[in-house]
Amino acid sequence: MPIKTRFAPSPTGYLHVGGARTALFSWLHARKHGGHFVLRIEDTDLERSTAESINAILEGMTWLGLEYDEGPFYQTDRLDRYNEVIDSLLEQGLAYRCNCTRERLDALREKQMQQKLKPRYDGHCRGAGVSGDEAHVIRFRNPLDGQVIVDDCVRGKVVFNNNELDDLIIRRTDGTPTYNLSVIVDDLDMEITYVIRGDDHLNNTPRQINILTALGKSPPHYAHVPMILGDDGSRLSKRHGAVSVIEYRNQGILPEALLNYLVRLGWSHGDQEIFTLDELVELFDINDVNRSASSFNNEKLLWLNQHYIKNDTPERIARLLSPHMGDLGIDPATGPDLVEVVTAQQERASTLVQMAQISAFFYRDFESFDEKAARKHLKAVALEPLGLVRERLSELADWQPEPLHELVKSVAGDLELKLGKVAQPLRVAVVGRAASPGIDVTLYLVGREACLRRIDMALQYIRLRGQGDDQ
């Protein structure tokens, strides 16, 4: 049978980075073996499933580039099929009707907890012969003894005793199937050979295997991958910051950076840190995934992101950066070529949002000089070099980085100053801050008109400031 994996999120929120990682592992496993990757939406919980959530998941998968070969399938389209399986289990006596009230179940659970027992159904209706005419659920008749061995690709063999399990509900009073039933029917019908999922499902697996066995089928291969924790060691959630992959996109993270980061959480290949998707398809092996949970570390993600920003073509980065400029109210068409701006900033930003922020000054005047930078560089001693630079800039014939570089150097030389004594005041005057790309490229991209205007602002700022105190 050809290798087939699936990603089966329930549409009750956004595509979580933990989900994205299991999706990535499933996708890689399928790609590596020339198999298929299936997307299935587990929306049998009608109360909590939403269309927005489905869209968010599809959007996230598309952004990450985890394309699926089959689906998306929706479980709500397959209710008849689940009922067919449930009915056949019922007919064969492998399942039974139960009319226990929620009150009874709640009381039972409470009593068991008090007795320090594991809460579970007591089999009250197992032999009761509850009629189909009254309100009821269907329970699977779980074996009472023996054991189930889950042979897991990442955990190894895990043994569960049947006497720890109970008769789980497979059809609700309203007639809809529950998770443990629909999952195994889908995986069976869709011919899934590898179930790769979060290890929060490990405890469900013996129940699913028992149903499969009752149906006369053999289980697929399983791989339960460890969960992702927040930086405080608890389960990753909203309070740790971004958890939705779309949030990462909005923060200016590149999809390849997020994928590279996620794959290294629980998996490695020697000392290698950077992987192309092609390399991953070749090198990744689900059997090599770690057993222990790992903490999400945003700094390392930022480092990877900067790496990818640095090493991609300026053209692609510019295309991705453009909407983030828009977020700042800047239309890149109104100023210097965004590709040239990216080339100048590529090594200076770890996210696209940050790159937009540090590039805004190319497109519009800043509100005010950064105070610390101004205090250090916009002083009376800067009046002469700034004045001279201004004069020569206004006369410069060829407004290009090279001549601009020569110009700044010549001013420094003529005034017998170190280059920094000219470049830094000039930078603060033109940029508003003490940090920017090389002064020549900065002047070139800002353009003559804005440069002269901003230098005049700086000269005036120094003079006004000088009147006030001991400057």
Next chain:
RNA sequence: GCUCCCUUCGUCUAGUGGUUAGGACACUGGCCUCUCACGCCGGUAACAGGGGUUCGAGUCCCCUAGGGAGCGCCA
């Protein structure tokens, strides 16, 4: 409480009985330098604890502790 899982630098990890316990992020010292960044060179920092097995244990076994997950008419 019960069942299952996990435990190497702060974090991600390498390590499959003999290593000065390696790499990466972060932190940090230096170099480069017109600033920031990049890059380069260096540094701090780990086998949870206790018992075994063995000539020898991060590696194998047991116990303890700590952490996580599950125990729903959620998935």
